[in-house]
Amino acid sequence: METTNGTLGRKLRMGLVGGGQGAFIGRVHAIAAVMDNRAELVAGALSSDPERAKASGPAYDIPANRAYGSVDELIAGEGALSAEERMDFVSIATPNHTHFAIAQAALEAGFNVMCDKPMTFDFEQAKTLAGVVESTGCVFALTHNYTGYPLVRQAREMILGGELGEIQAIRSKYLQGWLRTRIEVEGQKQSAWRTDPARSGAAGAFGDIGTHAFNLARYMTGLLPETVSAHLKVFEEGRQLDDYGHAMVRFENGAFGTVTVSQVSHGRENDLTIEIDGTKGALSWSQEEPNKMMVRRNGEPHSLYTRDPNAAFMNQAGAAACRVPSGHPEAFLEAFGNVYRSAYDAIVERVCGQPFATRDTIYPNVYDGAEGMLFIQQCVASSAEDGAWLPLAYVGARP
Numbered sequence: 001m002e003t004t005n006g007t008l009g010r011k012l013r014m015g016l017v018g019g020g021q022g023a024f025i026g027r028v029h030a031i032a033a034v035m036d037n038r039a040e041l042v043a044g045a046l047s048s049d050p051e052r053a054k055a056s057g058p059a060y061d062i063p064a065n066r067a068y069g070s071v072d073e074l075i076a077g078e079g080a081l082s083a084e085e086r087m088d089f090v091s092i093a094t095p096n097h098t099h100f101a102i103a104q105a106a107l108e109a110g111f112n113v114m115c116d117k118p119m120t121f122d123f124e125q126a127k128t129l130a131g132v133v134e135s136t137g138c139v140f141a142l143t144h145n146y147t148g149y150p151l152v153r154q155a156r157e158m159i160l161g162g163e164l165g166e167i168q169a170i171r172s173k174y175l176q177g178w179l180r181t182r183i184e185v186e187g188q189k190q191s192a193w194r195t196d197p198a199r200s201g202a203a204g205a206f207g208d209i210g211t212h213a214f215n216l217a218r219y220m221t222g223l224l225p226e227t228v229s230a231h232l233k234v235f236e237e238g239r240q241l242d243d244y245g246h247a248m249v250r251f252e253n254g255a256f257g258t259v260t261v262s263q264v265s266h267g268r269e270n271d272l273t274i275e276i277d278g279t280k281g282a283l284s285w286s287q288e289e290p291n292k293m294m295v296r297r298n299g300e301p302h303s304l305y306t307r308d309p310n311a312a313f314m315n316q317a318g319a320a321a322c323r324v325p326s327g328h329p330e331a332f333l334e335a336f337g338n339v340y341r342s343a344y345d346a347i348v349e350r351v352c353g354q355p356f357a358t359r360d361t362i363y364p365n366v367y368d369g370a371e372g373m374l375f376i377q378q379c380v381a382s383s384a385e386d387g388a389w390l391p392l393a394y395v396g397a398r399p
Contacts, residue, residue: 008348012039013086015078015111017071017102018093020047020056022189025116026093029143030060032336033091033114038344042066043087045074048094071102075109089139089347092116095193096201100125103140107132112139112347114340118211119369121201123377126370130396133358133366139350141343142364142372144215146272148338150307150330151293153362154318155276155283156220161315164278166253167221171275172213173260175268179205179243182236197240202380204241206232209272210261210379211372214249215364216274217259218371223251225371225392230379235264247379249392290331317362339363367396 014033019026026046033039043066046056050069057067068074078086089112092102100120103113119142120126133140146152159167184191193199194208201207218225232245243264249257262268272287281297291307308326309319321338323330342363349356359367371394378390 008351011037012088012344012347012351013042014039015074015087015090016041016044016046016060016093017074017090018046019044019060020049020052021059023047023093024190028333028336029091029093029114029116031333032145033340035333035337036341036344038341039088043068043074043078045069045071048098071105075105075111078111079109088112088351089114095199096207097121097199100129103129104132107136107138107140110136110138112343112350114141114143114343115369116143117215117364117369118201118207118372118376119366120373123370123373126366126373127396130366130370137350139343139346139356140366140369141339141346141361142366142369143336143339144212144219144364144368144372145332145336145339146212146216146287147219147362147364148321148335148342149287149290150309150318150321150338151285151290151305152216152220152335153321153338154305154315155285155293156222157315157317158283159220159276159278160222163281164276164283165280166255167223167251167276167278168255169275169277170217170221170223170249170251170255170257171260172217172257173271173273174209174213174262175260175265175271176205176209176263177265177268179236179239179263180266182238184239195239195241200241201376202241203232203376204234204239205243205261205263206230206245206247206379207241207376209263210245210247210259211376212272213259213261213274214247214375215368215372216272217249217257217276218368219364220274221255221276223253223255223257225257225375226250226252227389228375228378228382228392229387229389230382231387232379232383242380242383245379245383247375247382250389252393290335291329367394370394370396 047053230247232242293305309322346356
């Protein structure tokens with residue numbers, strides 16, 4: 001159950017890594033983190049370039065003496081401050097290949113971590129990072145932000161409560177079109193690192209957005225994956241990483257899941273949709289219309305669920321994720337904020353010396369992140385073997 005202000009009696013103090021001039025997701029983290037007035041941004045290492053890092057500080061109202069030139073300076077400088085001043089957590093909003101080293105350094109210095117996805121460069125790093133989280137006892141949250149939408153959490157509680165019966169099929173897809181041409185060779189910053197194997201990792205589209213589609217299926221249903229078969233494709237000639245692909249997942253209960261990913265589909269923006277079939281009913285939800293969810297049962301009128309915190313049909317999880325009355329749209333930033341808000345409860349508990357959950361959490365945790373990296377690894381390997389079925393079960397994901 002989320003709280004509104006926690007029991008700490010003050011705001012949590014945030015340090016931001018990334019988000020400097022020309023960046024996108026760092027600003028999103030900064031907005032989402034302070035949305036509920038439970039945290040304040042007090043420090044940052046906003047760029048890998050020391051001069052740009054310090055010059056970016058004023059845009060975030062970070063004092064000059066806490067706009068550090070590097071991650072090492074941030075961790076050392078904040079660690080030297082008193083407990084009444086230093087940051088409580090670090091938000092990592094940088095390209096994939098940098099996540100592991102930053103997270104490890106922050107955790108080993110005793111700082112909690114909010115990390116952008118995918119969690120690490122590869123699965124080996126992910127397993128190591130899970131061990132670091134366990135040994136340090138810090139809170140670690142992964143910003144799979146789509147898990148924060150009210151109706152996603154509504155659906156999750158409905159499914160886990162058995163309202164759809166046994167889940168038998170999941171169809172999840174994430175379609176974009178922004179990489180239809182090779183804009184990465186034209187100096188477009190966001191595309192340049194996402195299509196570079198040295199910075200993105202083994203996968204392109206499947207690493208960038210395929211992990212979202214897979215994570216959403218896991219989050220909403222709670223089903224544990226068993227094996228995966230995938231076909232990844234590079235359609236834009238000369239590109240080094242996949243820009244399209246399909247994966248089929250067999251779950252341990254016998255259910256089938258499909259994940260379809262594209263970054264070369266004309267006119268598609270952030271078209272993440274999911275359909276879930278159970279023995280008692282089915283539901284569908286789209287990220288581009290996040291305040292509506294359709295529930296269907298044979299022989300009954302289709303039910304359109306809308307985001308309404310005061311409606312009798314809303315369960316506790318769905319209602320708790322809402323901020324405004326029905327009819328006022330809540331979307332991307334608010335969902336991002338919900339991931340932060342859920343993780344804050346655990347951070348407050350840790351700061352206050354209280355026990356907190358580490359596995360079965362409402363926010364995506366380090367084990368979810370490691371499972372996502374295994375998904376990427378096995379999809380790439382399966383595709384290289386013409387769709388061979390490969391194991392997908394990750395022991396760390398088990399309760």
